[in-house]
Amino acid sequence: MQFDTKFAIVVADDLPTWQKLNVVSFLSGGVTQTPQVTTGQTYCDASGQGYLPLCVQPIIVLKANRDKLSTFVQRANRQQVDTAIFIDDMFQSGNDEANRKTVYQYETSQLPLVGIAMFGDKTLVDKVFKGAKLHD
Known part of the structure; x- marks a missing residue:
């Protein structure tokens, strides 16, 4: 299936694996809360057990150096x-309120970004994230 939109996340390429996974998890959760992202129907296995719906569109995970994230x-x-953004300080802050406070301390140009995510028109997402590489 082809989509006119794209859901992409870029993470800093120098993070340890556990931090990359943490960033991707938080950012995908943030973006999927927007009204533009469509989730599917509840999943159900043959035993009748239900499972939460998922995003209907693939999420592309990319990597870049921290300067590119800025x-x-x-x-x-x-x-x-x-x-949605994730900054380095958030690994130590511990909760949502503390995360917001730590972000508020920085001017946009000074944010110590380790991840950024967005959903939108495919061409626009590609334009914004030009220079990022597919994560391996």
């Missing part, structure tokens, strides 16, 4: 695209 967030902001 470029990506600036591009997204210029295009007025809603994004």
